[in-house]
Every structure is written in structure tokens, then in C-alpha cells.
Amino acid sequence: MRSDHNRVxxxxxxxxxxxxxxxxxxxxxxxxxxxxxxxxxxLLGENGAGKSTLVKMIYGLVKPDSGHMALDGQPYAPAEPRxxxxxGVAMVFQHFSLFEAMSVAENVALxxxxxxxxxxxxxxxxxxxxxYGLPLDPxxxxxxxxxxxxxxxxxxxxLLQDPRLLIMDEPTSVLTPQxxxxxxxxxxxxxxxxxxxxxxxxxxxxxxxxxxxxxxxxRGRVVGxxxxxxxxxREMAETMVGAAFAAPARLAGTPxxxxxxxxxxxxxxPAAFGTSLRNIHLSVRKGEILGIGGxxxxxxxxxLAALSGELRTPADAxxxxxxxxxxxxxxxxxxxGLLSAPEExxxxxxxxxxxxxxxxxxxxxQREGLVARGFLRRExxxxxxxxxxxxxxxxxxxxxxxxxxLSGGNLQxxxxxxxxxxxxEVLVVNQPTWGVDAAAAAAIRQALxxxxxxxxxxxxxxxxxxxxxxxxxxxxxxxEGRLSDIRDAASLTxxxxxxxxxxxxxxxxxxx
Amino acid sequence: xxxxxxRPQPSRFWTxxxxxxxxxxxxxxxxxxxxxxxxxxxAAIRTIFWEPLFGExxxxxxxxxxxxxxxxxxxxxxxSLGFRAGIWNIGAEGQYIIGALTGAGVGLAFYxxxxxxxxxxMVVAGALGGWAWAMIPALLKIRFGxxxxxxxxxxxxxxxxxxxxxxxxxLKNPDGFGFPGSRNLxxxxxxxxxxxxxxxxxxxxxxxxxxxxxxxxxxxxxHILGFRVRLTGQAPRAxxxxxxxPARLVLFCLGTAGALAGMxxxxxxxxxxxxxxxxxxxxxxxxxxxxxxxxxxxxxxxLLAGLLMALTYIGGExxxxxxxxxxxxxxxxxxxxxxxxxxxxxxxxxxxxLRTPEVAP
Numbered sequence: 001m002r003s004d005h006n007r008v009x010x011x012x013x014x015x016x017x018x019x020x021x022x023x024x025x026x027x028x029x030x031x032x033x034x035x036x037x038x039x040x041x042x043l044l045g046e047n048g049a050g051k052s053t054l055v056k057m058i059y060g061l062v063k064p065d066s067g068h069m070a071l072d073g074q075p076y077a078p079a080e081p082r083x084x085x086x087x088g089v090a091m092v093f094q095h096f097s098l099f100e101a102m103s104v105a106e107n108v109a110l111x112x113x114x115x116x117x118x119x120x121x122x123x124x125x126x127x128x129x130x131x132y133g134l135p136l137d138p139x140x141x142x143x144x145x146x147x148x149x150x151x152x153x154x155x156x157x158x159l160l161q162d163p164r165l166l167i168m169d170e171p172t173s174v175l176t177p178q179x180x181x182x183x184x185x186x187x188x189x190x191x192x193x194x195x196x197x198x199x200x201x202x203x204x205x206x207x208x209x210x211x212x213x214x215x216x217x218x219r220g221r222v223v224g225x226x227x228x229x230x231x232x233x234r235e236m237a238e239t240m241v242g243a244a245f246a247a248p249a250r251l252a253g254t255p256x257x258x259x260x261x262x263x264x265x266x267x268x269x270p271a272a273f274g275t276s277l278r279n280i281h282l283s284v285r286k287g288e289i290l291g292i293g294g295x296x297x298x299x300x301x302x303x304l305a306a307l308s309g310e311l312r313t314p315a316d317a318x319x320x321x322x323x324x325x326x327x328x329x330x331x332x333x334x335x336x337g338l339l340s341a342p343e344e345x346x347x348x349x350x351x352x353x354x355x356x357x358x359x360x361x362x363x364x365x366q367r368e369g370l371v372a373r374g375f376l377r378r379e380x381x382x383x384x385x386x387x388x389x390x391x392x393x394x395x396x397x398x399x400x401x402x403x404x405x406l407s408g409g410n411l412q413x414x415x416x417x418x419x420x421x422x423x424x425e426v427l428v429v430n431q432p433t434w435g436v437d438a439a440a441a442a443a444i445r446q447a448l449x450x451x452x453x454x455x456x457x458x459x460x461x462x463x464x465x466x467x468x469x470x471x472x473x474x475x476x477x478x479x480e481g482r483l484s485d486i487r488d489a490a491s492l493t494x495x496x497x498x499x500x501x502x503x504x505x506x507x508x509x510x511x512x
Numbered sequence: 513x514x515x516x517x518x519r520p521q522p523s524r525f526w527t528x529x530x531x532x533x534x535x536x537x538x539x540x541x542x543x544x545x546x547x548x549x550x551x552x553x554x555a556a557i558r559t560i561f562w563e564p565l566f567g568e569x570x571x572x573x574x575x576x577x578x579x580x581x582x583x584x585x586x587x588x589x590x591x592s593l594g595f596r597a598g599i600w601n602i603g604a605e606g607q608y609i610i611g612a613l614t615g616a617g618v619g620l621a622f623y624x625x626x627x628x629x630x631x632x633x634m635v636v637a638g639a640l641g642g643w644a645w646a647m648i649p650a651l652l653k654i655r656f657g658x659x660x661x662x663x664x665x666x667x668x669x670x671x672x673x674x675x676x677x678x679x680x681x682x683l684k685n686p687d688g689f690g691f692p693g694s695r696n697l698x699x700x701x702x703x704x705x706x707x708x709x710x711x712x713x714x715x716x717x718x719x720x721x722x723x724x725x726x727x728x729x730x731x732x733x734x735h736i737l738g739f740r741v742r743l744t745g746q747a748p749r750a751x752x753x754x755x756x757x758p759a760r761l762v763l764f765c766l767g768t769a770g771a772l773a774g775m776x777x778x779x780x781x782x783x784x785x786x787x788x789x790x791x792x793x794x795x796x797x798x799x800x801x802x803x804x805x806x807x808x809x810x811x812x813x814x815l816l817a818g819l820l821m822a823l824t825y826i827g828g829e830x831x832x833x834x835x836x837x838x839x840x841x842x843x844x845x846x847x848x849x850x851x852x853x854x855x856x857x858x859x860x861x862x863x864x865x866l867r868t869p870e871v872a873p
Contacts, residue, residue: 329757363754
């Protein structure tokens with residue numbers, strides 16, 4: 001770790017002592033850092049470390065409580081994003097703000113102060129996208145584009161403003177490895193042209209591959225800066241978390257009988273721009289973890305719904321221990337031992353306004369005997385909630401706390417714990433560690449591994465390839481509603497998985 | 513500068529304190545209104561809130577409060593279940609009318625037989641009538657995805673036509689000299705919803721309303737069905753994940769609301785009103801929607817809100833006749849009460865913070 005910052009070329013953007021408090025939490029506490037022109041600067045930290053708040057202040061979405069910023073030596077205090085854009089600061093958000101029913105050019109025009117004629121704009125989009133190796137057809141409808149192509153729209157939208165500082169918030173979370181490589185080439189080209197790039201991520205190998213400098217945040221404070229290329233991923237991770245932590249341990253077991261079998265499962269998506277499942281075959285054995293990768297929006301939600309019982313299918317398409325269950329609803333499937341944990345914690349896996357104790361009823365009413373002749377057994381609900389809180393180290397005042405008052409990681413531990421403690425025969429989880437801090441993620445993965453070791457079959461749907469490689473025995477990939485062949489995880493390289501994910505989704509590697 | 517800030521959890525303290533606070537603010541603002549009209553504000557407020565309960569003629573007004581409050585509470589309790597689950601039955605007025613028609617119809621069919629089972633049969637018939645009327649929007653919603661707000665509301669006007677038809681036709685009093693309207697059930701002991709204790713206003717509808725409040729409270733707090741109702745309203749996706757069937761919930765919520773509204777209609781037609789007539793319905797079904805929300809869709813809250821609503825109606829009438837206040841002023845006053853209740857409600861989920869304005873660096 002180097003604490004002395006090399007300031008030979010003057011910083012483009014300097015942050016001095018920035019602080020921002022929200023009720024009950026100090027999101028940024030005296031943050032000072034500098035970003036130079038022509039560098040890719042990583043902002044590294046766990047969820048809740050204050051990365052988002054910091055960039056929101058730079059982009060004019062949030063006003064700092066104290067401290068000041070300077071751009072090119074001039075005081076810089078954008079009152080709103082428009083002022084930030086005028087000063088040459090652009091941002092690509094993690095969640096795209098695009099209208100699916102409109103074309104690329106129309107979407108770009110919507111974000112402009114004084115949009116030119118659509119035909120001129122289309123020509124400019126084509127020119128910019130080609131010169132940066134991001135081929136994009138301005139006339140295509142957003143709803144038809146892959147996540148990687150949508151991100152290109154956002155990036156091109158920023159590049160049209162000739163930014164001096166480009167902020168990218170977790171840009172690779174929706175990309176295949178091949179798409180990531182294309183993105184990195186574009187970012188390197190921009191850097192070489194003198195653009196400063198502030199790159200937010202918690203994926204250490206990406207930061208090591210791309211970034212020149214890294215600033216590490218923990219609990220709102222700068223806890224270190226380093227040159228990622230010269231620092232090990234482990235060292236950065238430990239600075240980020242503030243402690244050494246153990247990676248989950250996986251012992252190879254011997255898989256038992258087939259627990260869950262899907263044969264030719266096809267289901268239409270209930271959502272307007274959802275992805276229908278097409279002819280999915282898979283089987284998972286007792287004691288085994290089956291990983292299902294793929295970029296979000298390729299049928300993950302639909303697969304979880306079809307397995308949880310929220311979507312009904314032909315009876316024979318899904319068999320639980322040989323028994324056709326495709327027509328059964330969620331409660332009946334739970335009775336038979338098939339449990340699930342959806343991706344969206346608030347509003348799907350848990351009811352935000354209800355207490356943790358009441359939230360146990362969502363999935364554990366029958367298996368834990370929380371209801372007797374229709375009446376709630378509040379003592380047992382509380383006891384079960386307390387057991388989850390204790391066993392899964394959920395940080396909360398107690399079982400009477402409303403679910404929405406918990407942080408993402410703690411609520412996720414509660415949701416996973418609720419299912420795991422019911423001793424399922426088969427457990428299906430979707431994005432179990434999405435938006436969860438590293439320590440909680442490790443705990444959740446360990447819980448899934450332990451569950452499989454006790455003889456349950458686990459299906460883990462995740463976008464996080466590292467996670468899948470770490471815990472899965474076998475691995476398949478969802479791409480446009482189809483499931484690839486399932487292969488032994490140990491024999492796969494990230495590149496092969498990337499190809500299973502559909503490669504670069506029809507996008508060619510840039511030739512510039 | 514005042515800022516509104518979301519609380520991490522709804523405040524229990526404010527949940528209970530907001531209704532009395534709203535009443536207090538209404539008294540102040542209403543007093544100002546009456547003062548502006550040239551009335552003594554203290555006397556006016558006293559007339560509205562004090563006279564019906566403790567005034568010289570309280571012996572007459574107190575039973576009135578129960579009789580006006582009971583149908584409001586009975587209907588509102590039923591509606592609140594649906595409202596909590598996001599199922600919007602706006603047609604309680606129609607279910608109320610149909611319940612009165614089927615209830616009275618059964619009673620009149622037995623005329624002049626004197627038997628103990630007639631009145632219980634009428635209660636059942638009233639509930640079934642309201643239930644059946646509510647099943648129309650429910651089944652249409654489940655089968656064809658129609659909007660229950662529109663269907664239930666339009667069925668109110670159908671029910672009104674049916675009411676007129678019945679009072680002029682099938683149910684018309686054969687000994688009524690050709691006047692519209694049925695026989696008066698108050699004169700038919702076996703079918704009369706008489707006061708249980710004379711002079712208290714305590715008729716069977718009041719008993720049913722109290723029973724409904726208790727039953728709904730137990731259902732919502734202690735029973736899995738009530739949990740499903742709450743869950744569906746708060747987080748519909750979580751409800752599907754938990755295995756709640758939306759169709760069954762629609763049937764349950766609309767059915768219960770219809771049955772309770774039908775019972776309310778039956779108790780009214782066989783008691784305070786006495787006969788089926790063209791102008792039998794006076795808007796209890798619509799006012800009950802307000803009562804349900806005033807009571808925060810909570811059965812105990814609805815009990816208090818129903819009584820408060822009845823109180824302002826009766827107090828308002830007294831103020832009109834005794835002080836000569838215009839009817840519009842009374843309506844404004846009632847509107848104020850509603851407004852302040854809903855406005856102060858903000859404090860349960862949000863808090864106000866005093867803040868110095870941010871200074872640009």
C-alpha cells in the first residue's frame with residue numbers, strides 16, 4: 001500500500017474532505033482523493049462503503065454536507081446532474097435508464113438538452129460508436145438489445161458529450177467475459193485520449209487488469225490507495241473488508257439419487273419484456289450444487305418462478321424425486337421439500353413492512369408448524385425468526401424489526417437462512433449474494449455448501465461467475481431462455497463459460 | 513427549513529396519537545370557520561361534539577348514534593379487508609340494497625306467520641343477497657380480468673333500479689292503498705329487528721357490527737387468512753411467492769364485504785327503516801368507504817371512526833337546527849376532519865426535521 005499519492009501531473013478532479021451523513025449512517029467521512037486526466041481510477045469497496053454516495057456527489061445528485069471539490073483547479077459544486085454534464089462529467093449507471101419501446105437514437109435524444117434532428121443524431125451516434133469500437137445501430141429498438149448492447153447505448157450517450165471525466169458504476173455486472181474485454185478496450189482508448197475514468201467495482205481481477213490507481217473505501221473513509229497491477233487481489237480484499245476472511249471450503253462429496261429433474265420445460269414469461277424458457281433439461285442429485293450462470297434477463301427469474309411454483313407448467317416437465325409437480329403451487333411444493341429464495345429481497349422474498357417474525361410465514365408456515373388450524377402461532381414464529389437471526393448472524397435488533405429496516409446483506413442472510421433451516425430436499429436460489437458485502441456473501445455460500453453436504457440438492461442461479469466456480473459441482477448457462485449443456489465446473493475456464501453465455505452476444509470485438 | 517424524512521419503521525406512538533390530534537386540529541380550524549360565520553366557536557364545537565353525548569337530549573341522540581354507526585361499521589369492516597388486499601369494492605351501497613331486498617323478501621314471504629326462525633332466516637338471506645351481488649364483480653374479475661371498481665360501482669345503479677322495481681311491484685304492500693313501498697316490518701313482530709333493550713338503540717345490527725369488529729380483528733391479527741390479506745396488499749409478489757391464490761382472495765374479500773353489507777341492509781330495512789321503499793338507501797355504502805379509511809383499515813379504528821362519523825352527522829344536524837348554521841358549513845367541517853386525519857397520518861411513516869438550509873460551498 002502506498003499512502004503517498006503521485007501528484008506530478010495535476011489532478012483533473014480533486015476531492016477534499018467530503019462528508020455526507022444520512023439518518024443513522026455516515027456515508028462519507030472526510031473523503032479526499034484526486035483523479036488525473038488519462039487514468040483509469042478504481043473506486044473499490046464493499047456494498048455500503050460509500051462508493052455510490054461519493055460518485056453521486058461528483059455527479060451532482062447529492063450535495064455534500066461539508067468539504068469541497070475542484071475541477072481543473074476551479075471550485076466545482078454541481079447543483080444538479082445537468083451542471084455536472086456541462087462541466088464535462090458523465091456517468092454510466094449500473095441500472096440503465098432506457099425506454100425499451102423506443103429506438104437507440106430516440107433514447108439518446110431524450111437525454112439531451114437540445115437534441116439535434118434525429119437523422120443527424122443517428123449519424124453522430126454511428127460515428128462515435130464506430131470510432132470507439134462499440135458498433136451500434138441507432139435505429140434498433142432497445143427492447144431487442146442485449147444487456148451489453150444497452151450498456152453501449154449508455155456509454156455512447158456519454159461520449160457524445162465529449163466528457164473529461166467518465167464515471168462507470170459496476171459496468172461489468174451484466175456482461176459476459178467477452179463483452180467485458182470489448183468494454184475494457186474502449187475504456188483504454190478513452191484513457192489514452194486523456195479522459196479520466198472513475199471505475200467503481202468490487203471485482204478485483206478486473207481492477208487489476210484495467211485500472212492504473214485504486215482508492216479503497218471502507219465505512220465511508222478512504223482506507224488505502226494502491227497500484228492494482230502491483231498489489232495482490234488478496235491484499236486489496238483485506239483492505240476493503242478490514243480483516244482477513246476465509247474463503248468457503250468445498251469438500252467433494254459423492255452425489256446421491258436424482259432429486260429434481262426438468263425435462264423439456266418450456267414456459268412463456270408473464271412479463272412484457274421477459275424471457276420465455278425454452279426446452280430446458282436438467283437434473284440435480286442429492287448432495288450436489290448445480291450452478292446456473294448467464295447474464296441477467298436471460299430467463300433466470302422465470303426459471304426460479306417455474307421451480308418455486310409461481311409459474312405453473314405441464315405436470316411432467318418438473319419431477320421432484322420422480323413425482324410430477326409441474327401443476328402444484330408454491331405451498332404444495334414446499335410441503336414436498338422444494339424450497340426457493342428469489343432474487344428480489346424486498347417485495348418478493350420478504351414483505352418490507354412486516355416484521356421478520358411475520359416474514360417467516362411466507363415460506364415456513366407448514367414445515368415449521370407456524371400455523372395451527374388456521375391460527376398463527378406467534379411464539380413459534382418468533383422463535384423460528386430468532387433461530388435464523390442467531391444461526392445466520394443477522395444484524396438486527398430482533399425478530400420484531402420490519403424487514404425493510406435491515407441492510408441488504410442482513411436481509412439476504414435472513415431469507416437464505418429461512419429456507420436452509422427448514423432442511424429442504426431441494427433448494428433453488430437466485431442471485432444469493434447480489435448486493436451483499438463480502439463477509440455476508442462468504443457466509444451465504446458456506447451455508448449452501450453445508451446444506452449440500454448434508455444431502456440436499458442445491459440449484460444456484462447467479463450472474464457471478466466467480467461464485468459459481470467456487471461452489472458448483474456442475475455448471476450450465478442460461479442464454480435467451482435456453483439452458484446450455486451442463487458440464488463439470490472444475491473442467492471449465494471462464495472463457496469457455498463466456499462462450500456458453502453466448503459469447504459477446506453477436507457483438508464483434510472492436511477493430512480500432 | 514422543515515424537512516420530511518421517512519422513518520425506518522412506522523411509529524407506534526404516532527399511529528395512536530394522530531386521530532385525537534386530527535380531531536383537535538379540526539376543532540381549532542372548524543372553530544375559526546364558525547367564528548368567521550359570526551357564531552361563537554366554542555358553542556358550535558360544543559354543540560357538535562358534546563350535545564349528542566352529554567347534552568340535555570342525549571337520551572335521544574345516543575341511541576341514534578348507535579343506529580347510524582352500526583351499518584357504517586358493519587359495511588366498513590367488510591370493505592377494509594378488501595382494501596387491505598388491494599381489492600377495491602366501491603359498490604357496497606348496491607350490496608346493501610340487495611341484502612335489504614332479499615332479507616325483507618324472505619320476511620314478507622312468511623307474512624303473517626309467527627315463528628322464531630323467521631328473523632334468523634332473514635339475516636341469512638340478507639347476507640346471501642349481498643354476497644351474491646358482490647360475486648358478480650368478483651367472478652368477472654377472476655374470469656375476464658375486469659376492473660372491480662367499475663363493475664361494483666355500476667351495480668349500485670342496477671341495484672337502485674331493482675329497489676325501485678321491488679317497491680313498486682313484487683314487494684309492494686297489498687294493503688298500502690297503491691302507495692309504493694312494502695309492508696312495514698316494524699309491525700310484523702317475527703321479522704322486526706327490534707331494540708334488544710328498549711331505548712338504547714341496541715338492535716341486532718349493533719350486535720353484528722361489534723361481532724364483525726372482533727372477528728375481523730382476530731382474523732387479521734391471528735389467522736393465516738388475515739395474514740394473506742395483509743401480505744397481498746403490502747407485497748403482491750411476496751404473496752404469490754408464499755403461495756397465496758389471488759383468485760381465492762378476491763372471492764373471499766368481495767364475498768365477505770358483500771355479505772356484511774347485505775346484512776347491514778337487512779338490519780336497516782327490518783329495524784330503523786322498517787320498509788322497502790324507493791328512497792331506502794341513504795349512502796351508508798359510500799360513507800363506509802370513508803369510515804374504513806378513517807379507521808386506518810383497522811377494525812378497532814373503524815369502530816371508533818364509525819361512531820365519530822355518526823357523532824358529527826348527528827351533532828351537525830343539531831347545530832343546523834339549534835344554531836342555524838348552514839348545512840354547507842357542517843359539510844366543510846366534516847371534510848376538514850377527514851383532511852386533517854389523512855394529513856396528520858403522514859407522521860406515522862415520516863418525521864419532520866428542522867434543518868438549516870444547505871449553503872453552497
